[in-house]
Amino acid sequence: MDKTLTYIIAIVAIIALVVSSYGFVAFQGQVADLENSTTDLEASISDIQDTLTDIQDQIGQYQSNITELEEELSGFKEITLVDDLGNVVVLTEPPERIVSLAPSNTEILFAVGAGDKVVGVTDVCDYPYDFSAWIEAGNMSSIGNYWQPAVEPIIALDPDLVFASTASEEAAATLRNLGYKVLIVEPRTINGVLEAILLVGRATGNHVEAGELVSELRQRMDAVVNTASQADSIPKVYHEVWGPDIQSAGPGTFIDELITLAGGENIFHDAVTSFPIVSSETVIEKNPDVIIFPNMYMGLLPWGTYDDIASRPGWNSITAIKNHNFYIIDASIISRSGPRLVDALEELAVMIHPELFG
């Protein structure tokens, strides 16, 4: 009986032990689980905190960007431009619709990378693209004449900035009276052209490109001038700009300046007017070493070929004709106040000093 009771107690005790140990183990597991999940939670909290920091960083970035942009915009508000005739233009926002009233302005605008904002050009703008094709395709508008253009076609384009020249001074005055912003770009010297490029760059917000372009052009000019300075002689150069009532280029022209920079001497450097009408006799008397003709009207020379020039009365005695030093240069690169004047300088250098540049 006692034995039986003892067995029962023992069995119960064993069962109780087993159950309690099982319970203990289960409890332990649960605690471990809990601990695990706590760690997980902590990890995700730190994750979230990291993300938050990232976001805050980004917000800070954006804010500084916004401040920068605002600074840029407010900086733009302060852009005051003075053109070659002393007109002052204040730009309150970057121009988006630009009209160019001169082929030289068009060349500069495209060269500084503002070409995509040009909505109107003249009939004679032909570089860097054949705009007549663009105009036909409807991607660009023509405002007509370069010389004394009408005002209405310009207004119709609703421009926020117009680049004019002295050939469109009256139109510029009318546009200004109507409240349009107009800059007259009319440089008279190569350095003036470089300044004009910087002005156009500043006006269009492309000052970085303009600066790079100007320093590149300066380097190329310096290279020509430095090499030309090593020459033993200064050849006399005759540049005819029109014929057969022959007209040459005198002081104050790009032609005169470029010939001098390329190491030559323009035989009409001391003429009274910029584009003097000269006599055949004077040319023979001055006896140039190099003769240069412009190429215009799609390659047609109104004065004929080399043989026609050489057979002008008395010209066979000119040194340049005897030595066949007769060259043709693209009229638009040597007469337009654009970046291609430096191309003209390089071409002239080869013509005047083939021994150095050839």
Added chain:
Amino acid sequence: MITDAGESHLRRVSHWKLYFLLLTVVLVLVFVFSLNIGFSHIPFENILKILAKNIPFLGDIVKTPGTEEFLRQESIIMQIRMPRVLGGALVGVALAAAGVAYQGIFRNPMADPYTIGAMGGASFGAAVAIVLGVGVALLGVNTVPIYAFIGALGAVFLVYVISREGTRVPVTTLILSGLTVTIFFNALVTYLKLLAGNKLHALTFWIMGGFTYTDWTEVSTIFPLIIIGVAIVYLYARDLNILVLGEEQAQHLGVELEKVKKILLACGALMTAAAVSISGLIGFVGLIIPHLTRIIVGPDHRILLPTSAIVGASFMMICDSLARVIIAPSELPVGVITAVSGGPFFIYLLRRKRGGYTVR
């Protein structure tokens, strides 16, 4: 005895009121349609609205859209087209009236501001003002018309003195001396071009003739000059009527010949100068218009002068409208159009041997 020709002549004159009214209506229509012509297409309805809006008092009643598009159209109409259309009309009035006066004084169908040298003289005067830069502003007054007036006056009296033979001014001598004086002044203008320097563009374009950049300042400068000129010629319209009968008759009828002639020559010069100072050289208008008008309303200067003024204004506005559209978006100088339409007419007059034309 009244001949058939005389009868039809009288009937024509008796109808002049009708013609005058008709031509006035034409003038108004041409004015409105001229405003409608240009590079930008502006609906006719908007033009009427813009016109109404800019009439004092009425403007407050008319309702107009305040859109940006409408405001741009308004600035095109009011700041670009209106001054040029009015400037054209005024120049037409001036040249036609000067033509009437000159044809009357010289009793000569070939006299007009161009052929008798007034325009050449005026253009030289104006060119001097432009090149010297004095034309811009002297005490706030535009001096180009003053210089042009001095030039025109000098040229007209020069031609008058050269071509007069006794009391008559024969056609050939008048044309030849007018031509000579014009060539002389043109040579001086060419010389000025050499001295013009950076004003060469402006000078060359101005000489070619046109209203492309005519603004309100120019219109308001020449307006009083031309009105005064026309008014004075009108005051002497009766004397002109008597003058064309012949100087002897005129003297018998109590006209102070020399005084009247000088006043009218000066008036013609004034109007020519005012016209030239804003438009440059515009030929043939002063020649054609009085002729055409004389065919319509007869030779009485009291009727001929105002009618010529109206026809001249309409003609000039039409020529300027053509100048705007023929090679759009570029513009032709309006002088080209008047010369192209006037040249053949001039030759027709020269070739015409008979057919009843007189200044009477």
